[in-house]
Amino acid sequence: MADIILETPRLRLVTWEADDTGLVQALHSSVDTTQYLSGAAPWSRERAQERLQKWLDEDERDGTTKYKLLRRQDGVFVGRAGFSLLGQTYELGYSLCREAWGNGYATEIARALAQWFFEKDFSDRFTAFTHPDNVASQHVLTKIGMLPCASVIIDDILCPTFEMRR
Numbered sequence: 001m002a003d004i005i006l007e008t009p010r011l012r013l014v015t016w017e018a019d020d021t022g023l024v025q026a027l028h029s030s031v032d033t034t035q036y037l038s039g040a041a042p043w044s045r046e047r048a049q050e051r052l053q054k055w056l057d058e059d060e061r062d063g064t065t066k067y068k069l070l071r072r073q074d075g076v077f078v079g080r081a082g083f084s085l086l087g088q089t090y091e092l093g094y095s096l097c098r099e100a101w102g103n104g105y106a107t108e109i110a111r112a113l114a115q116w117f118f119e120k121d122f123s124d125r126f127t128a129f130t131h132p133d134n135v136a137s138q139h140v141l142t143k144i145g146m147l148p149c150a151s152v153i154i155d156d157i158l159c160p161t162f163e164m165r166r
Contacts, residue, residue, distance in 0.1 A: 012070045016056055016065075028042060029042050106136075130159060141162040
């Protein structure tokens with residue numbers, strides 16, 4: 001049974017279950033939902049399983065990861081969101097199913113996660129980065145109060161990076 005990590009008025013963030021590979025693959029099964037991710041191609045079942053296992057391991061090791069995101073009203077899977085520890089820095093990340101775009105879910109969960117992160121006292125700061133063409137995600141990050149900082153190179157692409165401090 002999945003544990004509830006946090007809830008917002010419309011969303012519920014819960015832990016993954018070992019048999020959620022199909023959800024992860026469905027989330028990243030189209031060019032629309034992978035165009036700004038490493039590799040920029042739909043995920044195979046094997047890649048989805050590897051990523052799911054990574055998130056399960058991260059949660060056990062670090063106490064946080066990218067969690068499963070559901071609509072509260074009906075429990076429908078709408079994506080993933082949370083934090084990963086990269087070196088000494090926590091990174092906020094989220095990805096929504098194409099059908100969930102345009103509803104304000106990314107802003108709602110990112111804002112709630114920022115508050116949760118500082119309440120749980122993981123660190124005094126976290127970052128987030130986006131593909132340079134992902135203007136919608138950059139808007140979400142600035143909308144929740146994150147500020148631009150030094151860009152990072154990922155897969156030979158200079159990616160805008162944002163930071164939030166307590």
